[in-house]
Amino acid sequence: SQQGEEDPQALSIQEGENATMNCSYKTSINNLQWYRQNSGRGLVHLILIRSNEREKHSGRLRVTLDTSKKSSSLLITASRAADTASYFCATDAGGAAGNKLTFGGGTRVLVKP
Amino acid sequence: NAGVMQNPRHLVRRRGQEARLRCSPMKGHSHVYWYRQLPEEGLKFMVYLQKENIIDESGMPKERFSAEFPKEGPSILRIQQVVRGDSAAYFCASSPPEQGPVEQFFGPGTRLTVL
Numbered sequence: 001s002q003q004g005e006e007d008p009q010a011l012s013i014q015e016g017e018n019a020t021m022n023c024s025y026k027t028s029i030n031n032l033q034w035y036r037q038n039s040g041r042g043l044v045h046l047i048l049i050r051s052n053e054r055e056k057h058s059g060r061l062r063v064t065l066d067t068s069k070k071s072s073s074l075l076i077t078a079s080r081a082a083d084t085a086s087y088f089c090a091t092d093a094g095g096a097a098g099n100k101l102t103f104g105g106g107t108r109v110l111v112k113p
Numbered sequence: 114n115a116g117v118m119q120n121p122r123h124l125v126r127r128r129g130q131e132a133r134l135r136c137s138p139m140k141g142h143s144h145v146y147w148y149r150q151l152p153e154e155g156l157k158f159m160v161y162l163q164k165e166n167i168i169d170e171s172g173m174p175k176e177r178f179s180a181e182f183p184k185e186g187p188s189i190l191r192i193q194q195v196v197r198g199d200s201a202a203y204f205c206a207s208s209p210p211e212q213g214p215v216e217q218f219f220g221p222g223t224r225l226t227v228l
Binding site: 030031033035041042043044045048050088090092094099100101102103104105106 | 117144146148154155156157158161169172204206208214215216217218219220221222
């Protein structure tokens, strides 16, 4: 199985509700990043959390990282229809090979107005 | 400061033809990454380049695929003798030369369709 697997694969919520998605990975990491992708578009960077950090906030986004469990979560509070997108976690193992990212399969989020 | 530019945005090729995908990184960025995304899947790393050097090509198929990032001009991902399985979205990302964790900035992608 691949590094960085998101759960659930799909999520449907009402506007105003919170959306939580999880990411698990297998190997040691330097940092973990979350990206958003709207249908047919490129990726937009949301948050980068380093391996020595446990929680990070950015606006309505909250990311946690538990390196002992090799897992991360992304919480979107007070969701809006515009949050409808696919969300991907990506791990960066660092090291001599640079910052190549290993992506999970994504969580497809639908926010209904 | 323009973002990462990719062209063409859409490319249609017949089996056996060559596909050339171009990527211009953000100004000041010297690191370029290429990723491939199949429908309904996440992105898969292909190759990491710095100016005139391939640093890591562990994700790139050994045959038919090549990449370059010349001293002048965009990075090029070249696929020779394309097959239907090459149909995918190809994304380029760039990052600045700083050490340590940095954000990668992604381009809009090139959607390759092989007929």
